[in-house]
Structures are given as C-alpha cells and as structure tokens.
Amino acid sequence: MQKPLDALDWRILDCLQKDGSATAAQVAEKVGLSQSPCWRRIQRLEQEEVITRRVALLNRKAIGLNVLIFSHVKLEAHSGDLLDDFRERIRRIPEVQECFVLMGQVDFLLRIVTRDIEAYEALFFEKLSKLPGVREINSMIAVSTVKETTELPLPGVAA
Structure with missing residues (x-):
C-alpha cells in the first residue's frame, strides 16, 4: 500500500521533475534533508511508482x-x-x-x-x-x- 505523500515528498518530486538527473545529494540540499533519508524517499517513490522513470527530454x-x-x-x-x-x-x-x-x-x-x-x-x-x-x-x-x-x-x- 502506498504511503501518503508528505510535504518533503512533494518538494522532492518538484526538484526531480525539474531536473531528473539531480543526485540524491543535490535534491537533499534543495529540500533541506540529509542525503541518506532523501535517497530512501526517492527509492520509495520509485518503488511505489510515483516516479515512473527519469529521462532526457530532447528538442524535437x-x-x-x-x-x-x-x-x-x-x-x-x-x-x-x-x-x-x-x-x-x-x-x-x-x-x-x-x-x-x-x-x-x-x-x-x-x-x-x-x-x-x-x-x-x-x-x-x-x-x-x-x-x-x-x-x-x-x-x-x-x-x-x-x-x-x-x-x-x-x-x-x-x-
């Protein structure tokens, strides 16, 4: 069962949808969290398929x-x-x-x-x-x- 998203999850998602190549350390710094808990949250969001994939967007x-x-x-x-x-x-x-x-x-x-x-x-x-x-x-x-x-x-x- 998917855990409800909290304010930190939303901020992490916002960072990643703006820059999918950002590392956990970079995201952690932007959202005010240490790297390990941020990485765990990102992993959970991927496992729960809130984050479905990270891609490079091309200029067609x-x-x-x-x-x-x-x-x-x-x-x-x-x-x-x-x-x-x-x-x-x-x-x-x-x-x-x-x-x-x-x-x-x-x-x-x-x-x-x-x-x-x-x-x-x-x-x-x-x-x-x-x-x-x-x-x-x-x-x-x-x-x-x-x-x-x-x-x-x-x-x-x-x-």
Missing part, C-alpha cells in the same frame, strides 16, 4: 522532427479485439508520441511528430490509414507552441 526540432500533428481517430466499431489490436499497433509506431482514449465523437487522440509534411503523408498512407477498424482520421498541424511542459502541478509546492 534540433533532431529534425519539425512537424507536430494532432490526429483524431474514429473506429468503425468498439469491439474488444478491435480496440486491443489498434492499441497494440499504435504503440509500435515511433512517430506516435502519445495516444489517448477519448469519450465523445472521436475515439483516440494521437500526438505525432515527423520530419516534414511529406513524412506525415507517408506515415498516414502507409501505416495510420491501414490500422484495423479505422473509419476516419482528422489531422491538424500545430503551427507554433504556446506552452509545452512535462512538469505536473503539485499540491503544496509554490509556483
């Missing part, structure tokens, strides 16, 4: 992924096998960064990155439109980014 444009597309996908039916097959196949397409199941007029929302419009067109015709049960795909290209963050709002942590 710096590596040539210049186009960001959001696609609404509507399936022909909602049978269990069809949904499972769609989910499994969409997980294997590296350009699809995120896939959300929606309630409402569309079934899925995809966040896709590609090199350029031509690369998206190829992805659309070679993979997306051939996914099982796909009835309709409506795509929108993001022109610019107003806000993009991986930091979650944490209770008890001042902005």
Whole structure:
C-alpha cells in the first residue's frame, strides 16, 4: 500500500521533475534533508511508482522532427479485439508520441511528430490509414507552441 505523500515528498518530486538527473545529494540540499533519508524517499517513490522513470527530454526540432500533428481517430466499431489490436499497433509506431482514449465523437487522440509534411503523408498512407477498424482520421498541424511542459502541478509546492 502506498504511503501518503508528505510535504518533503512533494518538494522532492518538484526538484526531480525539474531536473531528473539531480543526485540524491543535490535534491537533499534543495529540500533541506540529509542525503541518506532523501535517497530512501526517492527509492520509495520509485518503488511505489510515483516516479515512473527519469529521462532526457530532447528538442524535437534540433533532431529534425519539425512537424507536430494532432490526429483524431474514429473506429468503425468498439469491439474488444478491435480496440486491443489498434492499441497494440499504435504503440509500435515511433512517430506516435502519445495516444489517448477519448469519450465523445472521436475515439483516440494521437500526438505525432515527423520530419516534414511529406513524412506525415507517408506515415498516414502507409501505416495510420491501414490500422484495423479505422473509419476516419482528422489531422491538424500545430503551427507554433504556446506552452509545452512535462512538469505536473503539485499540491503544496509554490509556483
């Protein structure tokens, strides 16, 4: 059973979501704790899957992924096998960064990155439109980014 998070846990999480490469010593110094108890708390947060992983965030444009597309996908039916097959196949397409199941007029929302419009067109015709049960795909290209963050709002942590 997961232990309730206290004020120190929230501060540790805040530090780590801002800099996942921070050492336990660096986090401990920022939150006012000694290194060993801080390290133990971080370990507990990882074991309880409050912290699911630590990664390097890449600038997609710096590596040539210049186009960001959001696609609404509507399936022909909602049978269990069809949904499972769609989910499994969409997980294997590296350009699809995120896939959300929606309630409402569309079934899925995809966040896709590609090199350029031509690369998206190829992805659309070679993979997306051939996914099982796909009835309709409506795509929108993001022109610019107003806000993009991986930091979650944490209770008890001042902005």
